[in-house]
Structure formats: structure tokens, C-alpha cells
Amino acid sequence: MARMCVKTRRLDVARVCLGNMGNARAAKALKEAEAEPEPEAQVAMLAIQLGMLEDAEKLYKSCHRYDLLNSFYQASGKWQQALETAENHDRIHLRTTYYNYAKYLESAGDKTLALAYYENSDTHRVEVPRMLQDDTSSLEIYVNKMKDKNIYKWWAQYLESQSNMDSALRFYELAQDYLSLVRVHCYMGNIQKASEIANDTGDRAASYHLARHYEGHDDIKQAVHFYTRAQAYNNAIRLCKENGLDDQLMNLALLSNPEDMMEAACYYEEKGTHMDRAVALYHKAGYVSKALELSFATQQFSALQLIAEDLNENSDPAILARCSDFFITHSQYQKAVELLVAAKKVPVCDTHHP
Known part of the structure; x- marks a missing residue:
């Protein structure tokens, strides 16, 4: 009866059937599918729960719900169909599809192909170093091939964690990560080199780190200089x-x-x-x-003369009066008159009540 409901699209009857069958998971999935605006999409979910996969596929295609069709293919392990659907009909989820496929390939042990799909999904800067972290020779080849600042930085951090400071510095330089360059040079005692980098690049974070270093070593003049550079x-x-x-x-x-x-x-x-x-x-x-x-x-x-330049009719009358008194005392009559004029209150006429 439940399977017949897929053909007749009678979801109300299907709910009764699923209840009688005690299939709580299918009933829950069907209830969630009710949020979809297309009746075909709702029936497709019923078909999936009953193992009627061909029917589900046709239903998703008939109502043009390629996003749900894509997810259906992925869940079924039909990766080629999923990729094809994403590339032709569901491009908004294309990168997500590539990423999910890359994860699948990695779990299957195909790191070479996984790498390509991580690149397609634009998640390779994080995912490939993570995937290859136990295979340092492959990772080093990849880092040098990609010439990407984010990957250079990741590799530099890895080298630093392995106490390979000279190589770390080289890759921080390629990554143009001036803060890390200054930090490592300070750690290694190359303060002159760190100062040159901060001065040449004008990098605020690098300058701030260096200023703190100088302050910690009581070199106040240099600390003030680099705090200033760091704004x-x-x-x-x-x-x-x-x-x-x-x-x-x-x-x-x-x-x-x-x-x-x-x-x-x-x-x-x-x-x-x-x-x-x-x-x-x-x-x-x-x-x-x-x-x-x-x-x-x-x-x-x-x-006082400079400050008086900024005073106008909006200034405090008491201040204006005091300034004018001061100017009179010092025989600056012109300035005193200007201030008194500014302080004068002109009554506003009311046009309705002359």
C-alpha cells in the first residue's frame, strides 16, 4: 500500500501506512519533506524511504529540483551523476559537491584525485596540507608547486614547529608574513634584521611586536619608535x-x-x-x-589669540566676555569688539505674532 502511494502520490495514505508499519524514521523524513513546495519532491522522499530509488530520481527530475537530486546521488554514492548534475543544473552547489567528493576520495585512499577535487572546491589551502601532513615529502613538493601565500604560511608554521627556523624564515618571507618574520628573528636574537623588516615594510603588527620586544629589554627609544610605526x-x-x-x-x-x-x-x-x-x-x-x-x-x-580664532556666536557667552576683557586689558580693542559682536544675542521675530 505504501509503495502504491508513490504511484498515486497519496501522501496522506502513506502517513497512515508508515504509522502502521512502525517506520518512525520514514515518517520523520516524510514530515521534513513537507517543507518542500513541490508535491513531487515530497513524494520523492517517500520513494527513497521505501527503497524506490528510480522513482525518486524521476520525481526530482520532473519538478527540476536538481539540488535535491544532487544530494540524492551523493547519498547513493553515485558520484559521477552528482558531479554531472552539479556542473549542468546545480552550479550553486558545485564547489560543495567537489568538496564532498574529495572527502570521499580521501577516505577511499585516493589522495591524488582527492587533491584535485579539493583544488576544484577551493578548499585546498587548508585541506591538502591537512591531508598530506604525514607525507612531508609530498607536501613539500605540493607547497613549492602551488606558490600560494596561504600554503607557504602553513608550511612555514609547520617548519617552525619542527624547529627548522632557517627554512621557516624563507617560507614566511615567500608568504609575506612580516609579523611572523619579525617574531622569529626576535626569538633568534636577530634584532637588527627584525628592525629592518619592520621599517622597510611598515607592517603595523610587525612593528608592534618589535616595540614590545624593545620595551621588554628597556630600549625605550626604539620602543617608542616602533610603537609609533604601529600607530x-x-x-x-x-x-x-x-x-x-x-x-x-x-x-x-x-x-x-x-x-x-x-x-x-x-x-x-x-x-x-x-x-x-x-x-x-x-x-x-x-x-x-x-x-x-x-x-x-x-x-x-x-x-589666547589662537583659541579666540575658534570662538563664534555658538560659544559660551561667559567665555566670550572674559576673552574680550582680556584683550581690552592688553589694548587689543579690535579683537575685543569682534568677540563682543559674536556674543550679542539677536531676538528672533515670530512671523505669526508680530
């Missing part, structure tokens, strides 16, 4: 503050973000030296009122 300005600023490198600190703070500028300004202010730098950094970081306070406190006339 890790907060680290460079920290070292400058800890070691009294006040000139470099200013340049770094100006390159960095407002938080770092604020921190550097506080440092100069607390130190009581280079107050002009503290004012400039507060100003650039956006803390205008703080910059003004410090300018007034330290009588920095030129700094």
Missing part, C-alpha cells in the same frame, strides 16, 4: 611620560586621539613645564574652556 600612540605616549621624553610626547599626542591629547596635556600641566603645550593640546582635544583657563592663568597671550 599604537597610547603605548608610545605612556613610555614618553614614564621616561620624561617631553618633546616626543607632544608630537605623538598631536598624532593621536582626543583622549591621548587630554592625558598628555594633564601631564604637562601637572609637571608645570611647557604650559604652552598643555594649552595647545587641551585646545586641539576640544577642551576650549580648559585651554582658556590655563591661558589666563599663565598669561599666554599668543595662545
Whole structure:
């Protein structure tokens, strides 16, 4: 009766039959197949559960569900039909089909053909080194033949794990993996070579690694240099503050973000030296009122003029008034007038209620 349901496409009757047969697996598969929009695809699943494979194949073809037909061929071990279906009708799953076939070939011991299909599926950079890891001579031949940066890197990591550092360096170089090059050179004590690589390439990760190495060895000047190259300005600023490198600190703070500028300004202010730098950094970081306070406190006339350039009608009226008073005191009447004009509030007319 259940087999007749495939011919008559009576899935409601088939469910009763499967229940009477106690075939829970087939009933579950049929229920999942109900999500498919085509009735033929639903009936095909019933046919598969009942071992009616030719019927299932015809049903999938009749409703053009080549994706399900492809999966059906793969599950049946009909790899040539699966590949043909994927290449001609189900190209969206082509690479997945190649990959599954490669896995099958590998499990069957045909590594040469598996390799080709891993390449077809574009998973060879990971899968082939994994497959050949116990056959290092074949793997080395493959690495040299492929000339692929990802594979070079994998091979370099393998060589490093085997403590073959010179060969590892050669392949890290081919992979253009500058961080690993610098890391290995540091480990081997070739600090000069590591510095050349970081400087020549400008690689930020490599520069950061080298900066940490120099800091660990108390070479502060080089550490600051390479933190700067890595654009890790907060680290460079920290070292400058800890070691009294006040000139470099200013340049770094100006390159960095407002938080770092604020921190550097506080440092100069607390130190009581280079107050002009503290004012400039507060100003650039956006803390205008703080910059003004410090300018007034330290009588920095030129700094005040610079800050006043940025003041307009949107600025705090109290700040505008205080600046104009300062300019009047120092006989800078033109500047004082400009600020007072900016501070003047013009009433807005209401067109509906004149």
C-alpha cells in the first residue's frame, strides 16, 4: 500500500501506512519533506524511504529540483551523476559537491584525485596540507608547486614547529608574513634584521611586536619608535611620560586621539613645564574652556589669540566676555569688539505674532 502511494502520490495514505508499519524514521523524513513546495519532491522522499530509488530520481527530475537530486546521488554514492548534475543544473552547489567528493576520495585512499577535487572546491589551502601532513615529502613538493601565500604560511608554521627556523624564515618571507618574520628573528636574537623588516615594510603588527620586544629589554627609544610605526600612540605616549621624553610626547599626542591629547596635556600641566603645550593640546582635544583657563592663568597671550580664532556666536557667552576683557586689558580693542559682536544675542521675530 505504501509503495502504491508513490504511484498515486497519496501522501496522506502513506502517513497512515508508515504509522502502521512502525517506520518512525520514514515518517520523520516524510514530515521534513513537507517543507518542500513541490508535491513531487515530497513524494520523492517517500520513494527513497521505501527503497524506490528510480522513482525518486524521476520525481526530482520532473519538478527540476536538481539540488535535491544532487544530494540524492551523493547519498547513493553515485558520484559521477552528482558531479554531472552539479556542473549542468546545480552550479550553486558545485564547489560543495567537489568538496564532498574529495572527502570521499580521501577516505577511499585516493589522495591524488582527492587533491584535485579539493583544488576544484577551493578548499585546498587548508585541506591538502591537512591531508598530506604525514607525507612531508609530498607536501613539500605540493607547497613549492602551488606558490600560494596561504600554503607557504602553513608550511612555514609547520617548519617552525619542527624547529627548522632557517627554512621557516624563507617560507614566511615567500608568504609575506612580516609579523611572523619579525617574531622569529626576535626569538633568534636577530634584532637588527627584525628592525629592518619592520621599517622597510611598515607592517603595523610587525612593528608592534618589535616595540614590545624593545620595551621588554628597556630600549625605550626604539620602543617608542616602533610603537609609533604601529600607530599604537597610547603605548608610545605612556613610555614618553614614564621616561620624561617631553618633546616626543607632544608630537605623538598631536598624532593621536582626543583622549591621548587630554592625558598628555594633564601631564604637562601637572609637571608645570611647557604650559604652552598643555594649552595647545587641551585646545586641539576640544577642551576650549580648559585651554582658556590655563591661558589666563599663565598669561599666554599668543595662545589666547589662537583659541579666540575658534570662538563664534555658538560659544559660551561667559567665555566670550572674559576673552574680550582680556584683550581690552592688553589694548587689543579690535579683537575685543569682534568677540563682543559674536556674543550679542539677536531676538528672533515670530512671523505669526508680530
